[in-house]
Amino acid sequence: xxxxxxxxxxxxxxxxxxxxxxxxxxxxxxxxxxxxxxxxxxxxxxxxxxxxxxxxxxxxxxxxxxxxxxxxxxxxxxxxxxxxxxxxxxxxxxxxxxxxxxxxxxxxxxxxxxxxxxxxxxxxxxxxxxxxxxxxxxxx
Numbered sequence: 001x002x003x004x005x006x007x008x009x010x011x012x013x014x015x016x017x018x019x020x021x022x023x024x025x026x027x028x029x030x031x032x033x034x035x036x037x038x039x040x041x042x043x044x045x046x047x048x049x050x051x052x053x054x055x056x057x058x059x060x061x062x063x064x065x066x067x068x069x070x071x072x073x074x075x076x077x078x079x080x081x082x083x084x085x086x087x088x089x090x091x092x093x094x095x096x097x098x099x100x101x102x103x104x105x106x107x108x109x110x111x112x113x114x115x116x117x118x119x120x121x122x123x124x125x126x127x128x129x130x131x132x133x134x135x136x137x138x139x140x
Contacts, residue, residue, distance in 0.1 A: 004036055004097065005070075006037075007108070008037060008066060014069075015109050027079065035070055036085070038087070040089075059085065059087050095128055107136075109140070
């Protein structure tokens with residue numbers, strides 16, 4: 001099974017990884033994992049003050065900060081893992097990459113706010129659910 005792990009480095013990502021460790025069936029070799037983090041773009045006006053190399057370095061460093069503890073986790077559990085970082089609007093990028101990569105499942109952590117707060121602010125998880133044609137497993 002091709003599984004997309006959408007991560008942001010938050011405590012919700014840590015909960016999702018902890019949940020995976022308590023369900024051994026997810027940590028077996030037939031699964032192929034892609035770990036995706038989406039870095040929000042720097043607004044164009046602010047970005048114009050930096051060189052292309054500086055921006056690229058910022059986006060790469062930000063993504064690697066998210067990936068570092070996850071790399072330890074996947075190495076510890078000997079998981080076949082591909083790491084991908086993108087710049088953009090997280091829900092859109094997650095849904096598109098999952099479909100384009102022909103993944104079978106998206107797993108992501110969610111903060112679990114109530115429906116009222118989601119109605120007002122929206123959440124990445126809610127927006128991924130709305131955009132994705134694939135099953136999404138939310139870990140709260």
